Amino acid sequence: MNDTRADTIDVLVPGIGDFEEVEVIEILVSPGDRVAREMSLITLESDKATMEVPAPQAGVVRSVALAVGERVGEGALILTLEVSEADAPPPPPATPTPPRPQPTDDARREGEADAAPAASGVRELVTEVVVLGAGPGGYTAAFRAADLGKKVVLIERYDTLGGVCLNVGCIPSKALLHTAAILEEVKTLGSMGVTFEPPRIDLDQMRAGKERVVAKLTGGLAAMAKQRQVEVIQGTGRFESPNRLLVEGRRGQVRVLFDQCVIACGSAPMKIPGFPHDDPRVMDSTDALALQEIPQRFLIVGGGIIGLEMASVYSALGAAVDVVEMKDQLMPGADLDLVRALEKVIKKRYREIRLGTKVAQMKATAQGIAVVFEGRAPGEAVYDQVLVAIGRRPNGKLINAEAAGVRVDEHGFIPVDAHMRTNVPNIFAIGDVVGGPMLAHKATHEAKVAAEVIAGLPALFDPLTIPSVAYTDPEVAWMGLTETEAKAQGIAYEKGVFPWAASGRALGIHRDEGLTKLLFDPETKRILGAGIVGPNAGELIGEAVLALEMGADMEDIGLTVHPHPTLNETIGLAAEMAHGSITDLLPPKRR
Numbered sequence: 001m002n003d004t005r006a007d008t009i010d011v012l013v014p015g016i017g018d019f020e021e022v023e024v025i026e027i028l029v030s031p032g033d034r035v036a037r038e039m040s041l042i043t044l045e046s047d048k049a050t051m052e053v054p055a056p057q058a059g060v061v062r063s064v065a066l067a068v069g070e071r072v073g074e075g076a077l078i079l080t081l082e083v084s085e086a087d088a089p090p091p092p093p094a095t096p097t098p099p100r101p102q103p104t105d106d107a108r109r110e111g112e113a114d115a116a117p118a119a120s121g122v123r124e125l126v127t128e129v130v131v132l133g134a135g136p137g138g139y140t141a142a143f144r145a146a147d148l149g150k151k152v153v154l155i156e157r158y159d160t161l162g163g164v165c166l167n168v169g170c171i172p173s174k175a176l177l178h179t180a181a182i183l184e185e186v187k188t189l190g191s192m193g194v195t196f197e198p199p200r201i202d203l204d205q206m207r208a209g210k211e212r213v214v215a216k217l218t219g220g221l222a223a224m225a226k227q228r229q230v231e232v233i234q235g236t237g238r239f240e241s242p243n244r245l246l247v248e249g250r251r252g253q254v255r256v257l258f259d260q261c262v263i264a265c266g267s268a269p270m271k272i273p274g275f276p277h278d279d280p281r282v283m284d285s286t287d288a289l290a291l292q293e294i295p296q297r298f299l300i301v302g303g304g305i306i307g308l309e310m311a312s313v314y315s316a317l318g319a320a321v322d323v324v325e326m327k328d329q330l331m332p333g334a335d336l337d338l339v340r341a342l343e344k345v346i347k348k349r350y351r352e353i354r355l356g357t358k359v360a361q362m363k364a365t366a367q368g369i370a371v372v373f374e375g376r377a378p379g380e381a382v383y384d385q386v387l388v389a390i391g392r393r394p395n396g397k398l399i400n401a402e403a404a405g406v407r408v409d410e411h412g413f414i415p416v417d418a419h420m421r422t423n424v425p426n427i428f429a430i431g432d433v434v435g436g437p438m439l440a441h442k443a444t445h446e447a448k449v450a451a452e453v454i455a456g457l458p459a460l461f462d463p464l465t466i467p468s469v470a471y472t473d474p475e476v477a478w479m480g481l482t483e484t485e486a487k488a489q490g491i492a493y494e495k496g497v498f499p500w501a502a503s504g505r506a507l508g509i510h511r512d513e514g515l516t517k518l519l520f521d522p523e524t525k526r527i528l529g530a531g532i533v534g535p536n537a538g539e540l541i542g543e544a545v546l547a548l549e550m551g552a553d554m555e556d557i558g559l560t561v562h563p564h565p566t567l568n569e570t571i572g573l574a575a576e577m578a579h580g581s582i583t584d585l586l587p588p589k590r591r
C-alpha cells in the first residue's frame with residue numbers, strides 16, 4: 001500500500017469541431033479499470049469521422065456516465081477518474097523524441113532484443129512487418145510473411161487469435177449447424193421405418209462442445225505463431241504515423257515501429273439506429289452463437305446468409321422462427337431457382353417468412369420485443385428474442401488510419417490495388433476491411449498476396465471467382481457468373497440443370513429438392529458459373545471453381561468420370577444436360 005493522496009477528476013467530451021452532437025459508438029473502459037495517460041476511453045463517431053477520447057491522466061475509472069448509442073456534445077461528462085499524485089502527468093520531455101531506431105539484422109534475430117522501454121514507459125518494439133488484427137486475414141499474412149523470412153509482430157485486441165471467423169463466425173456457426181442438420185435429418189428416417197423420441201437438448205453441453213472446437217483451433221494458431229516466432233501483442237492498435245502504431249492492452253502500451261504493415265482489422269455487425277440494441281433480447285450474430293437460451297418466439301431481421309444459418313440452428317433446437325427481409329427474395333445475390341429450393345424446405349419449418357418487408361419499429365417491453373413490420377407483409381408481433389443480421393460494417397474508421405495517411409472511404413472500407421497495397425506504399429490491407437465479399441477464404445488469399453509482395457515476390461490477387469456458400473439446410477452455393485447477373489448485364493450463356501430428383505444418391509438420402517446448374521459460354525463452351533442447392537452444396541462447388549480457374553468446357557466436365565452414386569456426379573450430369581449427351585434424363589433438345 002502507498003499513502004499517495006487520491007483525487008477525482010471529471011473527463012469531458014473535448015471540442016468536436018463543427019458538430020453539435022456526435023454518437024458514442026464504443027466505450028472502452030469500465031468502472032474499476034486502471035488506465036494509462038493517453039489511453040483511449042471512448043470512441044465517438046460523426047457522419048464524417050471517428051475519434052477516440054484519450055485519458056488526460058493515468059488513474060482508476062470510478063464511474064462511466066455515457067452509454068453506447070448516446071449522442072453527446074462538447075463538455076458532456078464521459079467519466080470520473082480517480083487520480084493520485086503518483087498518476088500525475090510526467091513533465092514534458094526535455095529533449096525531442098529520438099529518431100526511429102533502425103533494426104539491425106542481429107537484433108531482428110533476437111526477437112525481444114529490440115524491444116526497449118521508451119523514455120515514457122511505453123515499451124518500444126521494432127519489426128519489419130506488423131499485422132493489425134489476427135482474423136483469418138491477419139494470421140495468414142503474419143504466418144506467410146514469417147515463413148518468407150520476415151520478422152513479424154501480430155497485434156490482436158482479443159485474447160485469442162482467429163478473429164471473427166474462428167471465434168464468433170464460420171467455425172462456431174458450422175459446429176452448431178452440423179448438430180442442427182442431424183436433428184433435422186433423423187426426422188426423415190420415418191420413411192425407412194426408423195423413428196426417434198424427441199431429442200433432449202442440453203444447451204450447456206452444446207455450448208461447451210462448440211467452444212471446444214473453437215479452442216482447439218485458436219490454441220493451434222497460438223502454437224503456430226510461437227513456432228514461427230511471430231510475436232503476438234494483445235491490445236488495440238492505432239496508427240501514429242506511416243511507420244508507427246501504438247498498442248494499448250492489458251499489459252500496458254507498446255509502440256511498434258515497422259517497415260511494412262498489413263491492416264486486417266475486419267468488420268463488426270451493423271446496428272439499426274433507434275433499435276434497442278442494449279437490450280440483451282436484441283442480439284447480433286455473436287450473441288446468437290453464445291446460445292444462452294432457445295426462445296419460443298424468435299425473429300430474425302435479415303434473410304441473408306448469416307441470418308438464415310442462425311435460423312437453421314434455432315429452428316432445429318425448437319424455436320418458432322420468423323424471418324423478415326427487406327428485399328423481395330431471401331439470400332439476395334443468389335439465383336432465385338436455388339433460393340426457391342431452400343425456401344420450399346424452410347417454409348415448412350419456420351413460422352413466417354416476410355419478404356419485401358422492413359422492421360419499422362422495435363421496442364423493448366416487459367412482454368417481449370415489440371416489432372412493427374412495414375411493406376409487402378405488414379403487421380405487428382412480439383418476440384422473446386430478436387437477431388439483427390443485416391450485414392457487417394468494416395472497422396477501417398477505428399484505427400486512426402489518417403495518422404498514417406491511409407485513405408478510408410466514407411463506409412470504413414480501405415481501398416487497395418491488386419497487390420493489396422493501400423495509397424501508402426508500405427501499408428497493405430486485406431480481408432473484410434477492403435470490401436468485396438466478406439468471406440474468410442477471400443481474406444486468406446488476399447493475405448498471402450500481401451505477405452508475398454512484402455517479401456518481394458510477384459504476387460497479385462486476381463481470382464476468377466470467390467465462391468459463396470450458405471450452410472443452411474439445404475445448403476446453397478454459387479460461383480462465377482450467376483444467371484441473375486448474366487441477364488442484368490446481357491451476357492449470353494447456355495445452361496445445363498440437373499435436378500436432384502433424378503439423382504439416385506439424392507433419393508437415397510431423402511433429399512431430392514436440390515439442383516445443380518452450370519452456365520457456359522455459347523461460343524467457347526467454357527464454364528462461366530455454377531449454382532448448387534442441396535445437402536453438401538458447399539463441398540460440391542469446389543469442383544466448379546477449379547473448372548472455371550482451369551478454363552474447363554462442357555465436355556471436360558461431362559467427360560470427367562465422376563464416381564457413382566454421388567452428389568458430385570450431378571456436376572458432370574449438368575454438363576451433359578447442356579451438351580445434350582445426357583442419358584439419365586431426356587436431353588433438353590429432344591424434349
Ligand SMILES: Cc1cc2nc3c(=O)[nH]c(=O)nc-3n(C[C@H](O)[C@H](O)[C@H](O)COP(=O)(O)OP(=O)(O)OC[C@H]3O[C@@H](n4cnc5c(N)ncnc54)[C@H](O)[C@@H]3O)c2cc1C
Binds near residue numbers: 162170
Ligand atoms: C456468424 C458468422 C458466420 C460466418 N460464416 C462464414 C463462413 O462460413 N465462411 C466464410 O468464409 N466467412 C464466414 N463469415 C465471415 C468471416 O468471419 C469473415 O469474412 C472473416 O472473419 C474476415 O476475416 P478478417 O481477417 O478480414 O477479419 P476478422 O475475422 O474480423 O478479424 C479481424 C480481427 O482484428 C481485430 N482488430 C480489429 N481492430 C483492431 C485493432 N485496432 N487492434 C487490434 N486488433 C484489432 C479484431 O479483434 C479481429 O480479431 C462469417 C461471419 C459471421 C459473423
